[in-house]
Amino acid sequence: MFGIPRLLGGLVLVLAVGSAWSAEDVSRLSLEDLLKVDVAGASGYEQPLSETPSTATVITADDARRFGFRDIGEALQMARGVYISRDRTYSSLGVRGFGRPGDYNSRVLLLQDGGRANDPVYDQAMVGNESPLEMEWIKRLEFVPGPSSALYGGNALFGIANAVLWSGGDLNGTRVSLEAGSGRMARASILGGRVESNGLDWVGGLSVYQRRGDDLYFREFDVPATSNGIAHHLDGERYVKGLLKASWENWRGSVSFSTRVKNVPTAYFGTAFDVPGNFARDQSFHVDIAHRQSLSATWDQQLRLHVGHYAYDAEYPGTAAVNRDETRADWWSAEYQLRYSGWRDHAWLFGAEVRRQPRLEQRNFDISPRSDILDDKRKGGGMGVFVQDEWRLAPRWLANLGVRVDSQLSQPTMTSPRGALIYRPTEATTLKLLYGKAFRPPNAYERFYGGGGQKANPNLKPERISTRELALDVTPSSSLRFGLGRYSYTLHDLIDQEIDPADGLMVFRNQTGKVEARGWEAEVEVMLAGGWRLRANSNWQHISQPGSEPSNSPRRVSKFYLDGSPAAGWTLGLSVQGLSSRRTLVASVPGYVTGNLVLRQIENSRFGAWNVGIYNLAGKRYWDPAGQEHVQDALQSDGRQVRVGWEIGFR
Amino acid sequence: MSRFSRWVVAALFLLSIHCAEAAQDVADEVRVKAAVIYNLLLFVDWPGDVPTGDFRLCLIEGGALAVALQDFAGKPIHGRRFVPHPIGGGADELQSCFAVMVEAGNPVALARAGATARNRPLLVIGEGTGATDRGAMVSLAAQGSRMVFDVDLGALRRAHLGASSKLLRLARRVVE
Numbered sequence: 001m002f003g004i005p006r007l008l009g010g011l012v013l014v015l016a017v018g019s020a021w022s023a024e025d026v027s028r029l030s031l032e033d034l035l036k037v038d039v040a041g042a043s044g045y046e047q048p049l050s051e052t053p054s055t056a057t058v059i060t061a062d063d064a065r066r067f068g069f070r071d072i073g074e075a076l077q078m079a080r081g082v083y084i085s086r087d088r089t090y091s092s093l094g095v096r097g098f099g100r101p102g103d104y105n106s107r108v109l110l111l112q113d114g115g116r117a118n119d120p121v122y123d124q125a126m127v128g129n130e131s132p133l134e135m136e137w138i139k140r141l142e143f144v145p146g147p148s149s150a151l152y153g154g155n156a157l158f159g160i161a162n163a164v165l166w167s168g169g170d171l172n173g174t175r176v177s178l179e180a181g182s183g184r185m186a187r188a189s190i191l192g193g194r195v196e197s198n199g200l201d202w203v204g205g206l207s208v209y210q211r212r213g214d215d216l217y218f219r220e221f222d223v224p225a226t227s228n229g230i231a232h233h234l235d236g237e238r239y240v241k242g243l244l245k246a247s248w249e250n251w252r253g254s255v256s257f258s259t260r261v262k263n264v265p266t267a268y269f270g271t272a273f274d275v276p277g278n279f280a281r282d283q284s285f286h287v288d289i290a291h292r293q294s295l296s297a298t299w300d301q302q303l304r305l306h307v308g309h310y311a312y313d314a315e316y317p318g319t320a321a322v323n324r325d326e327t328r329a330d331w332w333s334a335e336y337q338l339r340y341s342g343w344r345d346h347a348w349l350f351g352a353e354v355r356r357q358p359r360l361e362q363r364n365f366d367i368s369p370r371s372d373i374l375d376d377k378r379k380g381g382g383m384g385v386f387v388q389d390e391w392r393l394a395p396r397w398l399a400n401l402g403v404r405v406d407s408q409l410s411q412p413t414m415t416s417p418r419g420a421l422i423y424r425p426t427e428a429t430t431l432k433l434l435y436g437k438a439f440r441p442p443n444a445y446e447r448f449y450g451g452g453g454q455k456a457n458p459n460l461k462p463e464r465i466s467t468r469e470l471a472l473d474v475t476p477s478s479s480l481r482f483g484l485g486r487y488s489y490t491l492h493d494l495i496d497q498e499i500d501p502a503d504g505l506m507v508f509r510n511q512t513g514k515v516e517a518r519g520w521e522a523e524v525e526v527m528l529a530g531g532w533r534l535r536a537n538s539n540w541q542h543i544s545q546p547g548s549e550p551s552n553s554p555r556r557v558s559k560f561y562l563d564g565s566p567a568a569g570w571t572l573g574l575s576v577q578g579l580s581s582r583r584t585l586v587a588s589v590p591g592y593v594t595g596n597l598v599l600r601q602i603e604n605s606r607f608g609a610w611n612v613g614i615y616n617l618a619g620k621r622y623w624d625p626a627g628q629e630h631v632q633d634a635l636q637s638d639g640r641q642v643r644v645g646w647e648i649g650f651r
Numbered sequence: 652m653s654r655f656s657r658w659v660v661a662a663l664f665l666l667s668i669h670c671a672e673a674a675q676d677v678a679d680e681v682r683v684k685a686a687v688i689y690n691l692l693l694f695v696d697w698p699g700d701v702p703t704g705d706f707r708l709c710l711i712e713g714g715a716l717a718v719a720l721q722d723f724a725g726k727p728i729h730g731r732r733f734v735p736h737p738i739g740g741g742a743d744e745l746q747s748c749f750a751v752m753v754e755a756g757n758p759v760a761l762a763r764a765g766a767t768a769r770n771r772p773l774l775v776i777g778e779g780t781g782a783t784d785r786g787a788m789v790s791l792a793a794q795g796s797r798m799v800f801d802v803d804l805g806a807l808r809r810a811h812l813g814a815s816s817k818l819l820r821l822a823r824r825v826v827e
Contacts, residue, residue, distance in 0.1 A: 025678075026678055026679075026682045026683055026685075026686045027682075027686055027689075027722050027723065029686060030690065031687065031690035031691065031693075031694070031817075031821060032821060034683060034686050034687050034690060034798065035687070035797060035798055035799065035821060036797065037678050037683050037797065037798075038678065038796040038797065039678055039679070039680040039683045039684075039793065039796055039797065039798060056758070058756060058757055058758070058759065060712060060757075061712075062712060062739060139714070140756055140757075142756065164756065167714075167715055168715075169681055169714070169715025169718055169719070170713075170714040170715045172715075172718050195679075195715075195718075199679055201715075293796075294795040294796035294797075295795075296795055297794060297795040297797065298794070298795060299795070300793075300795060341794050341795075390781075395826060395827075398781065398784060422784070424784055427765065427769065427786070427806075427809075428766065430784075430785075473762075475762040475763065475765070475766045475786075476766070477766055478745065478763055478764075478766040478767035478769075478770070481759065481762060481763065481766075525759070527743070527763075530743075531739075531743055531744070
C-alpha cells in the first residue's frame with residue numbers, strides 16, 4: 001500500500017546523492033529507509049571465529065597493552081591450555097598438553113584476517129618475533145581450540161589463532177612508539193590509518209627491532225675447548241615488518257612483509273659452539289585481495305586471492321666448513337565462499353579453495369669448498385570443498401554442522417567433519433557438546449629434507465586427530481563468569497622425528513599406535529571493586545602414548561591475569577603462568593611459576609605516555625625441553641627483563 | 652590442470668569485478684550501522700527509574716563504530732542528549748549506560764552485559780549470528796547487502812524495556 005511512495009522516496013534520495021551515500025545523508029534517513037540502503041564494508045570478511053561453536057578466547061588490543069604482550073605467542077598464552085616453549089630460534093605453542101620439542105608449530109593454524117598465514121614448507125604458525133605479524137597491528141586475537149579442518153583444511157589440529165588487524169576507521173590517527181630494554185633491546189614503530197572522504201579506509205604500519213642479547217651459559221659445553229660453556233654475543237636478533245591494508249566499498253586488500261634474523265647461540269645441528277655466523281633468517285611477503293558481494297537478499301559471495309613468498313636462510317658454522325640452508329617457497333591460493341540465509345533457522349556456507357605451490361625448494365650445501373648436499377625442487381598443490389550449516393533446532397538449541405574434503409598432490413583425500421550442539425537451558429548457562437576431526441599432511445620439510453644428520457622420508461602420510469569436548473559456561477552475575485570443560489582427543493599416525501638406529505640419522509616417521517589424551521579445564525573471570533578484573537584458568541591433562549611418556553607435556557597449566565587502574569591515568573597488568581614439570585627427550589625439567597608486571601600511562605597527553613614492563617618478575621630460572629637437533633636436553637629461558645616505552649598519538 | 656584452474660580463478664575474479672561495477676549506489680557499512688543503532692534506540696522505551704543526565708550508549712572498546720556514532724552525539728533522544736561512550740567492559744562502567752553495543756567477536760562481554768541487564772534496564776545490542784543466544788536483546792546482522800536486526804522480546808521484557816510496534820514490524824525476526 002505504501003510501497004510506491006517509499007519506492008519514490010528512495011528513488012529521489014538516490015538521485016539526490018548521486019554516486020554514493022555521504023555521512024550526512026545516512027544520518028538523516030529513517031530506520032525503515034536505512035534498512036533498504038545497500039551497504040559495503042569490510043566487516044563481512046571478518047566472520048568472528050569466536051562466534052563459532054567452541055570455547056574461544058578473545059584477546060583484545062586493550063589486553064595486549066595492559067599486559068604488555070611482546071609477541072603473538074605471549075598473548076595466546078592467555079587462552080586456556082596454551083603454553084609456549086622457546087629454543088632461542090623459534091617459539092612453539094603447546095595446546096592441551098601437546099607440544100613436541102623441536103616441533104615447528106605446524107599443528108596450530110595462524111590466520112591473518114581469516115586468511116592462512118602458515119608457510120607451505122614447514123607449515124609453521126610463527127608466533128614469536130619471527131612472525132610476519134606484529135602484535136601492535138592486531139585489534140583482536142581469537143584463539144579457537146580444537147579441530148577446525150572442517151573449514152580451514154590441514155594443520156588446524158589443536159586450534160586456530162586468528163589475528164584481526166586494525167582498520168583505518170578504528171585507528172583514526174597515527175601512533176609512534178619507542179621502546180628500550182634489557183639485552184640492549186630497542187624497538188621503534190609507527191602505525192596509522194584513517195578513512196578518507198571518498199570512503200577509502202587504509203592502515204599502514206612499520207616496525208623495526210634489534211636486540212644484542214646477553215652472553216649465555218650452557219652447561220653441556222662447559223669445557224675449556226668450548227669457551228667454558230659461554231656463548232659470547234650470540235643471542236642477537238633483528239626484524240623489520242611492514243603492513244599496508246586498505247578497504248574500499250566491497251574490496252579489501254593487504255600487503256605485508258617481514259624479515260627476521262636470529263643469531264643462534266645453542267650450537268644446534270652439530271654446529272661449532274661459541275662461533276659467530278650461526279644464524280637463521282625468515283622472510284615473508286604476502287598479498288591478499290578479497291571482494292565481497294551480495295547477489296540477492298539471501299545470497300552473498302566472497303572471493304579471496306592470496307599470493308605469498310617465503311624464504312629461509314641459515315648458516316651452520318661447523319668445525320671444518322660452513323654449511324648453508326636455503327628454502328624458497330612461492331604459492332598462491334584462491335577461495336570462494338557462498339552464503340545462503342534464505343531458509344528460516346538455517347545459515348549455510350559453501351566454499352571451495354584451490355592452493356598451488358609452484359616453487360618449493362630446499363637446498364643445503366657447504367659454502368667453501370662448495371659441496372652440494374641437497375637440491376630438492378618440488379611443486380605442490382591441493383584443493384578443498386566445504387559446507388557448513390548453522391541450524392536453530394529450537395529456541396534454546398543450536399546445531400552447527402560442517403564437513404570439508406581435501407585432496408592434495410600425492411596424498412590421500414581427507415574428510416574432516418565437525419559438529420556442535422549448543423544448549424542454553426537458562427539465560428546464564430550455556431552447554432556445548434563438540435566433536436570434530438582434523439588432519440595435517442606431511443610438509444615438504446618432513447618429506448624431502450635430507451642433510452645435517454637428517455634424512456628424507458617421502459612416504460609419510462597425514463596425521464589425524466579426533467576430538468570430543470563438553471563445555472559449560474555460566475554467567476551468574478555481571479561480575480562473575482566461570483567455565484568448565486572436559487575434553488579428550490586421539491591422534492593417529494602422528495608425524496614425529498626419531499633417530500633411525502640403522503644409520504643414526506634423524507628422520508620423520510608416522511608413529512604406530514595412537515596417542516590418547518584426556519583433560520579438564522576450568523576458567524573464572526571476576527570483576528572486582530574499583531574496576532579491577534581477574535581472569536584465571538587451569539588445565540589438568542593426561543596423555544598416554546605407546547612406549548614412552550610424552551615430552552614437553554605438562555600435566556597442569558595455570559594462568560592468572562589481574563588488571564586495573566592503581567591511580568588515575570595509569571593501568572597495571574599482572575600476569576602469572578605456571579607449568580608443572582615436563583619430560584624432555586632424555587630427562588625432565590622442573591615445573592615453574594613466572595610472572596610479568598606492566599605499568600602503563602593512559603594516552604592523550606600532549607607529551608606522550610610512558611610504560612614500563614618487568615618480565616619474569618622474580619628472575620625465576622626455568623627451562624623448556626629441547627628438540628633432537630640440540631645437544632642440550634633443555635634450554636634455559638631469559639631471566640628478569642625490563643622494558644621502558646614511550647608513545648605518542650596524533651590525530 | 653594448474654593452468655586451467657588459474658584461468659578459472661581469473662575469470663571468476665573478472666566476473667565479480669564486473670558485477671561490482673554494475674552494482675547500485677552503496678553506503679559505508681559502519682555509517683549505516685551507526686545510523687541504525689541511533690534509530691533503533693528511538694523505538695525502545697525505558698522505565699521511569701533510570702539514571703539522570705545524558706542518554707549514554709556504551710560501546711565495548713572504541714573503534715570505527717564509535718567514530719561513526721559521533722555524528723549523532725548531542726542529538727535528542729527520549730528528551731535527553733545522546734552520548735556515545737566507549738568503555739573497557741567493566742561491570743561498574745555499565746551502571747551508567749542506557750544501552751550497550753557489543754560488536755561481533757566479543758562473546759564474553761556480551762554475556763556480561765546480558766547479566767547486568769537482569770538487574771536493571773539496560774538495552775543490550777549485539778551483532779552476528781547467535782548474539783541473542785549470548786545475551787543480546789537486539790542483534791544486528793548483514794543479510795545480503797542490507798542491514799537487518801532480530802529482537803528478543805522476552806529478554807527486553809525481563810529488563811523492563813518496551814519495544815514499539817514499529818520496531819517489531821521492521822525486525823527480521825522476533826523471538827519471545
